[in-house]
Amino acid sequence: AQSVTQLDSHVSVSEGTPVLLRCNYSSSYSPSLFWYVQHPNKGLQLLLKYTSAATLVKGINGFEAEFKKSETSFHLTKPSAHMSDAAEYFCVVSESHISGGYNKLIFGAGTRLAVHP
């Protein structure tokens, strides 16, 4: 069974400093991994996804994540935080099925990112 653990429920950074949101996963199969962002009163938006191609994945708004199989981690980073990055971030694992494109998403509990001026 797949599962995902987000190691920090809250992260607080100053504007212009690096962001690190940590995620560990568990999967019996070759996993696909995602990061979604949820701004208040808005729908979840896909930041980036890993699907067994390059281990360093670049996403929108300057975010990137590195898949490390040996550490079963998929941490999200950004070199310089912006005020608009304040939101809830979800690490997500899914099972890659051989047939069809359906992937059941298993969400972590989320990390709330606060950005201070």
Added chain:
Amino acid sequence: EAGVVQSPRYKIIEKKQPVAFWCNPISGHNTLYWYRQNLGQGPELLIRYENEEAVDDSQLPKDRFSAERLKGVDSTLKIQPAELGDSAVYLCASSPFPGLAGGPVEQFFGPGTRLTVL
């Protein structure tokens, strides 16, 4: 392009009352999902539709929850009767047909309906 539309955005009801949520997916998306997001947690899948067929409803509490997707487009999720523990955000998502290449396709989420049961 319009995103996933949900209504109402907020709903407050007393326990034992019925409630219904509506979702209009992105045009052309054949797969529709309903999720429940409890406070401080990530979303959990309730039901998945492929066109008008419910292909995964294993997590739907069938004693009080029901869903339908007539004509394979809009969908309605109903709770009857509602309980205090049903207070949550109910999210609808949709995704396009994966095509022959397979692999995971992106799910597009609506803003959700925040339900409060008093």
